[in-house]
Amino acid sequence: MEVYEAIAYRRSIRNYLDKPVEEEKIERVLEAGRLAPSAANKQEWHFIIVRDKELREKLMKAAGDQKFVAEAPVVIAACALDSSHVMKCGQPSYSIDVAIALSFMNLQATELGLGCCWIGHFEEGEVKEILKIPETVRVVQLLTLGYFEENPPPKSRKRPDEIVSYDYWGSS
Numbered sequence: 001m002e003v004y005e006a007i008a009y010r011r012s013i014r015n016y017l018d019k020p021v022e023e024e025k026i027e028r029v030l031e032a033g034r035l036a037p038s039a040a041n042k043q044e045w046h047f048i049i050v051r052d053k054e055l056r057e058k059l060m061k062a063a064g065d066q067k068f069v070a071e072a073p074v075v076i077a078a079c080a081l082d083s084s085h086v087m088k089c090g091q092p093s094y095s096i097d098v099a100i101a102l103s104f105m106n107l108q109a110t111e112l113g114l115g116c117c118w119i120g121h122f123e124e125g126e127v128k129e130i131l132k133i134p135e136t137v138r139v140v141q142l143l144t145l146g147y148f149e150e151n152p153p154p155k156s157r158k159r160p161d162e163i164v165s166y167d168y169w170g171s172s
């Protein structure tokens, strides 16, 4: 699968098969995240791979009872070790860095025939308590991972002319 094919084929997967994900595939997904770029190459990220069913059920509750969070055989809690670094442009780097790593992981998972869903709807304090995450660490996102039956139809996207201008703001 070429990169563009994975980008175009990827969907948010919310229906998972009751089938474990092979260790090598999880490792490859993690490797894709490990190789991702980060501001000043800080790599201030940490990924907790949650396979334990009881923990996944607790995470589901922390994620507003989104059932598929417990159904997915793997949930990755994507954390940032240091959330204090702000780039010259004014943006804090930690959530951007973690999001890039997760994007790489999501696309790698797609190539391996696995599906993911980003989860931003969760109570951070609850997730930290469940997974024994230190106070100073931020939980940026959860990512479900697993085999799925069907790839859902694509969701709509804005047209290119709605989101792009050339040379100056608003010019087409």
Ligand SMILES: Cc1cc2nc3c(=O)[nH]c(=O)nc-3n(C[C@H](O)[C@H](O)[C@H](O)COP(=O)(O)O)c2cc1C
Residues within 6 Å of the ligand: 010, 011, 012, 013, 014, 066, 117, 118, 119, 120, 121, 122, 155
């Ligand atoms: C940062 C982020 C947070 C998201 N949080 C959730 C979530 O909590 N629950 C959920 O079901 N989907 C969540 N999604 C998935 C989006 O709803 C989905 O990406 C969007 O509707 C487009 O659909 P697609 O991914 O299938 O193309 C999230 C996606 C992103 C990028």
